[in-house]
Amino acid sequence: MANCTTTSRLIYAKKKGLINNFSSKVCAIGFNDIQCFETLGVKKLTICHPEKSVIKKAIALNHLTFVDLNGFTTRKIQVFDQTFVNITKSRKETLFNIAVAFFVTKIDGNIVINGDKELGIDFYCKKIGTLTNLIFFSKSHGKISISKKTKFIPNEIKIWKNYGKYRKIFSNYYTLPGCFSEKEIDDGSNLLVQNFSNNLYGKVTDLGAGWGYLSAKALENNNRIKEISLVESNLNSLKCSKINVSSLKAKFYWTDLEEENLSIRNCDHVIMNPPFHKGKQFTQSLGFVFLKTAKKILKKKGTLWMVHNKELNYENSVNDLFQNYKYIDITKNYKIIKAIKCF
Numbered sequence: 001m002a003n004c005t006t007t008s009r010l011i012y013a014k015k016k017g018l019i020n021n022f023s024s025k026v027c028a029i030g031f032n033d034i035q036c037f038e039t040l041g042v043k044k045l046t047i048c049h050p051e052k053s054v055i056k057k058a059i060a061l062n063h064l065t066f067v068d069l070n071g072f073t074t075r076k077i078q079v080f081d082q083t084f085v086n087i088t089k090s091r092k093e094t095l096f097n098i099a100v101a102f103f104v105t106k107i108d109g110n111i112v113i114n115g116d117k118e119l120g121i122d123f124y125c126k127k128i129g130t131l132t133n134l135i136f137f138s139k140s141h142g143k144i145s146i147s148k149k150t151k152f153i154p155n156e157i158k159i160w161k162n163y164g165k166y167r168k169i170f171s172n173y174y175t176l177p178g179c180f181s182e183k184e185i186d187d188g189s190n191l192l193v194q195n196f197s198n199n200l201y202g203k204v205t206d207l208g209a210g211w212g213y214l215s216a217k218a219l220e221n222n223n224r225i226k227e228i229s230l231v232e233s234n235l236n237s238l239k240c241s242k243i244n245v246s247s248l249k250a251k252f253y254w255t256d257l258e259e260e261n262l263s264i265r266n267c268d269h270v271i272m273n274p275p276f277h278k279g280k281q282f283t284q285s286l287g288f289v290f291l292k293t294a295k296k297i298l299k300k301k302g303t304l305w306m307v308h309n310k311e312l313n314y315e316n317s318v319n320d321l322f323q324n325y326k327y328i329d330i331t332k333n334y335k336i337i338k339a340i341k342c343f
């Protein structure tokens with residue numbers, strides 16, 4: 001779905017003559033809604049984004065991307081005439097993306113930073129304003145700031161480039177900024193691990209595997225596992241999981257479960273902590289997609305192990321799909337469902 005606030009801000013900037021030259025080489029970093037660049041009339045667009053759905057859309061629209069549909073890097077970093085950065089929920093990811101913009105834009109080219117107030121665009125306008133000259137305007141509950149790339153990149157911005165490196169969090173796991181639970185292990189995932197430990201065997205799939213915590217623990221605590229598949233839509237998370245789950249039993253799939261079918265079938269177990277946000281919105285719809293996928297890929301009598309936040313309610317869907325289910329653990333914040341595929 002198009003993000004109207006981003007589009008209206010970009011159109012406004014164009015009308016006011018603050019951004020122009022759309023036949024030149026443009027790079028867009030972190031934009032889910034790449035259609036807004038079609039609306040602007042950008043011709044040579046390169047998209048940089050970790051989500052599979054965005055890369056698929058970009059390729060379908062004949063834009064360039066840094067990775068192909070298998071997640072392999074296809075393009076060397078080049079110089080762009082202007083670069084657009086959309087801020088994300090992760091401050092470190094955004095600062096890294098801004099640093100990249102400063103490195104890949106030609107001298108005197110525009111660096112345009114877009115974001116909603118509630119995601120903290122004011123912070124970035126202030127910060128960049130102390131380091132370079134910039135102009136900005138407010139529109140549609142957010143702001144756009146425009147700076148010119150200067151010959152010398154300020155030292156602080158050079159430091160932000162380090163935020164794109166793998167970071168070790170405790171227990172030797174590596175994460176990248178923007179991944180789910182990038183700083184620490186999620187409490188819900190931890191609870192799920194306690195419940196499935198010593199119960200998994202055979203063929204296992206981890207849906208929405210993130211940086212691989214559930215799979216790493218599954219392999220550590222269940223030596224009867226023969227094969228484990230990690231399925232994840234965010235490429236940065238999947239890259240981390242390849243480091244965190246180094247076992248030869250592991251297979252990795254860069255897949256968006258909303259848009260793509262999995263070839264995996266006949267699993268003995270599915271483990272999952274499904275997402276409950278889509279962009280800014282709190283939603284159960286992704287959880288339903290995950291539940292349907294789990295049912296499809298489990299063998300008959302296979303078992304689903306799922307954790308979810310207590311305020312969400314998946315009971316009707318689990319009942320429709322599995323019938324044989326029970327809550328095996330309920331804490332202040334989480335519920336664990338164990339469900340058996342009956343048909």
Ligand SMILES: C[S@@+](CC[C@H](N)C(=O)[O-])C[C@H]1O[C@@H](n2cnc3c(N)ncnc32)[C@H](O)[C@@H]1O
Nearest residue numbers: 180189208209210232233234256257258273275
């Ligand atoms: C709540 S996190 C759980 C991550 C990991 N399993 C853990 O326990 O730490 C949900 C994960 O699902 C991924 N995800 C979101 N939408 C997805 C989709 N449509 N297809 C596949 N994965 C998705 C997110 O990127 C995120 O890593």
